[in-house]
Amino acid sequence: MTKHECDLAIVGSGFGGTLLAIIARKLGYSVALLERGVHPRFAIGESSTPLADFKLAAIADRFGLDWLRPFSKYGTWKQTYPKVQCGLKRGFSFFRQEAGVPYKPREGNANALLVAASPDDARSDTHWFRADFDANLVKRAVEAGVIYVDRLELHGLNHDGGWQLQGTRADEEVEVRAGFLVDATGDGQLLGRTLGLEPIDPSALRARSRALYSHFTGVARWHDVLEKTHGKAATASHTFPCDEAALHQIIDGGWMWILRFDHGITSAGFSLDPEVHPVRAGESPEAEWHRLLQAYSSLERQFAQAEPVRPFVRTGRLQRRLARAAGADWALLPHAAGFLDAWLSPGIAQTLFAVERLGRMLADDWRGPCREEWLGDYGRRVLDELAWVDEITGTCFACFDRFEVMVPVSMLYFVAAHYCEDRERAGQASPEAAFLLADDSAYRQLATRVCRKALTVSAADASHFAAEVRRALEPYNLCCLCDPERCNMYPFTGTVRNP
Numbered sequence: 001m002t003k004h005e006c007d008l009a010i011v012g013s014g015f016g017g018t019l020l021a022i023i024a025r026k027l028g029y030s031v032a033l034l035e036r037g038v039h040p041r042f043a044i045g046e047s048s049t050p051l052a053d054f055k056l057a058a059i060a061d062r063f064g065l066d067w068l069r070p071f072s073k074y075g076t077w078k079q080t081y082p083k084v085q086c087g088l089k090r091g092f093s094f095f096r097q098e099a100g101v102p103y104k105p106r107e108g109n110a111n112a113l114l115v116a117a118s119p120d121d122a123r124s125d126t127h128w129f130r131a132d133f134d135a136n137l138v139k140r141a142v143e144a145g146v147i148y149v150d151r152l153e154l155h156g157l158n159h160d161g162g163w164q165l166q167g168t169r170a171d172e173e174v175e176v177r178a179g180f181l182v183d184a185t186g187d188g189q190l191l192g193r194t195l196g197l198e199p200i201d202p203s204a205l206r207a208r209s210r211a212l213y214s215h216f217t218g219v220a221r222w223h224d225v226l227e228k229t230h231g232k233a234a235t236a237s238h239t240f241p242c243d244e245a246a247l248h249q250i251i252d253g254g255w256m257w258i259l260r261f262d263h264g265i266t267s268a269g270f271s272l273d274p275e276v277h278p279v280r281a282g283e284s285p286e287a288e289w290h291r292l293l294q295a296y297s298s299l300e301r302q303f304a305q306a307e308p309v310r311p312f313v314r315t316g317r318l319q320r321r322l323a324r325a326a327g328a329d330w331a332l333l334p335h336a337a338g339f340l341d342a343w344l345s346p347g348i349a350q351t352l353f354a355v356e357r358l359g360r361m362l363a364d365d366w367r368g369p370c371r372e373e374w375l376g377d378y379g380r381r382v383l384d385e386l387a388w389v390d391e392i393t394g395t396c397f398a399c400f401d402r403f404e405v406m407v408p409v410s411m412l413y414f415v416a417a418h419y420c421e422d423r424e425r426a427g428q429a430s431p432e433a434a435f436l437l438a439d440d441s442a443y444r445q446l447a448t449r450v451c452r453k454a455l456t457v458s459a460a461d462a463s464h465f466a467a468e469v470r471r472a473l474e475p476y477n478l479c480c481l482c483d484p485e486r487c488n489m490y491p492f493t494g495t496v497r498n499p
C-alpha cells in the first residue's frame with residue numbers, strides 16, 4: 001500500500017483542480033492531486049472568454065505563475081507554447097437555421113448576430129484544446145511538487161476529523177489522508193454522490209438540454225458556405241471572421257457549437273431540448289448526428305467532408321445543481337457543483353473565478369477562525385453564479401423560436417461581460433467581484449424583468465422589446481451594444497488600454 005498524508009487532497013485533474021493544486025503548492029501546502037484517467041485525455045469545454053482570460057492573467061500575477069500568463073491571449077499563447085494546441089476566438093457568432101431550407105441571410109441580418117470580443121488576433125481569446133492544455137498543467141503541477149496519482153479508482157472516502165481516501169491503482173492500494181478535500185471531478189460529482197449532497201429539483205432549472213458531440217476533421221468554414229451560396233455580400237457586414245468564434249448554429253429546439261482549433265480539428269456538438277428531440281429507440285449517436293444534419297441543409301453542407309476523429313458522446317440532460325458547494329473542510333469547484341449548458345461559454349470563466357477565490361483563501365489566514373465563513377460565502381457564490389447563468393441561458397433557449405427576441409435577451413450576457421471586461425482593462429475590477437455581475441442586485445433585478453417579459457413577446461413586437469432592453473441596460477452598456485443601427489453586427493468597441 002502507498003500512503004500519502006497532505007494538507008489538501010484535490011480529486012480531478014481537469015484544468016480547474018490542477019491549477020488549484022499548483023497554487024496551493026506555491027503557497028507552501030502539501031497537495032495530492034488524484035485522477036481516475038490518464039493525461040493526455042479528451043475533455044469537452046473548450047471555448048474560453050475574455051473574462052476567463054483576465055482571471056487567468058490575474059491568477060498568474062497574484063500567485064507568481066509567470067509561465068501561465070501567456071495562455072491568457074491568443075498571440076502570446078501561440079508565441080510561447082506553439083505545441084499546446086488552441087484555436088482563435090475573436091468573438092461569438094450566431095445564425096438561425098430553418099429546417100428543410102438552406103440558410104439565407106435576411107435583411108438587416110435579422111437571422112444572424114456577431115459580437116466581437118477582441119480588437120485583433122493577438123489580443124484575442126482562445127479555444128483550449130483540452131487534451132494538450134490540461135496535460136501541460138499536470139506536468140507543471142508535478143514539477144511544482146504536487147503528489148499526482150493517476151489511474152486511481154477511488155473506492156473509499158471517510159470523513160472523520162479529516163479525510164481518508166482509499167483507492168486502487170493497477171493492483172496497488174493507495175491511501176490519502178488530508179485535512180481538506182476539493183472536489184474537482186466535474187460531472188464525476190464525487191462529493192455530491194458520496195456525501196449525499198442534496199440536488200436542486202431539475203424541474204427548477206430553466207435550461208433544458210442534452211448533448212451529442214465529437215471532434216472532427218474537414219469541417220468547412222461557415223464563411224465559405226455562406227459566400228459560395230450567396231456571394232460576398234453574405235459576409236460583407238461581418239465584424240470579424242465568423243468561424244474564428246464560438247459559432248452557434250441555432251435550430252428548432254436546440255443549437256450547435258462549432259469551435260475550430262488551429263491544427264485542423266473542430267469541436268462540434270448539438271445541444272438539444274430533450275422534449276423536442278427525444279432520443280429515438282435504437283438510433284445510434286452517429287445516426288442521430290446525420291439525421292439532424294440532414295434536416296438542416298446548410299449545416300449538412302458545412303459538414304459534408306467532416307469525419308469524426310473520436311466516438312460520438314451522447315449525454316442525458318446536462319443541467320444539474322447542488323444545494324451546497326462547500327463545508328468546513330471541503331469545497332466543490334463549479335463544474336462539480338452544477339452545470340447548465342455550453343451556450344455562451346461560461347464554464348471555464350466560472351471555474352477560474354472559483355479557483356482564484358479558493359487560492360486567495362489559501363493565501364490568507366487559512367487555518368484561522370474565518371475559514372468556515374469564507375467557505376460558506378464561496379459556496380453561496382458558486383451556486384448563485386450557476387443560477388444566474390441558468391436564468392440567461394434558459395431564457396435564450398425559450399426564445400429560439402423568435403431569434404429577434406433572443407438577440408436582446410443575449411445582450412444581458414454581452415453587456416454584463418463587456419462591463420466587467422472594461423473594468424478589468426481599466427484596472428478597476430475588484431478581485432472580489434462575482435462572475436458576470438452576479439453580485440450586482442440592480443443588474444440582476446432588471447435582468448429578471450427582461451427574462452420574464454421575453455417569454456411573452458411575439459416576433460412582431462421584438463423591436464419594441466429590444467428598445468426597452470436597450471433603455472434598461474443603458475447604465476451598464478459601455479460598449480455600444482443593443483444599437484439597432486448596427487443591425488446585429490458588433491465590432492469590438494471596448495477601450496484598449498493594454499496594447
Ligand SMILES: Cc1cc2nc3c(=O)[nH]c(=O)nc-3n(C[C@H](O)[C@H](O)[C@H](O)COP(=O)(O)OP(=O)(O)OC[C@H]3O[C@@H](n4cnc5c(N)ncnc54)[C@H](O)[C@@H]3O)c2cc1C
Pocket residue numbers: 011012013014015016017018034035036037043044045046047048152154184185186187188189190211213269318333334335336341342345346347348349351
Ligand atoms: C457538452 C459541454 C460543453 C461545454 N462547453 C464549454 C465551453 O465551450 N466553454 C466553457 O467555458 N465551458 C464549457 N463546458 C464546461 C466545462 O467543460 C467545465 O467548466 C470545465 O471542464 C470544468 O473544468 P474542471 O477542471 O473543473 O473539471 P473537468 O474538466 O470536468 O475535469 C474533471 C476531472 O476529474 C476526473 N474525475 C472525474 N471523476 C473522478 C473520480 N471519481 N476520481 C478521480 N478523478 C475523477 C475526470 O477524469 C477529469 O479529468 C462544457 C461542458 C459540457 C458538458
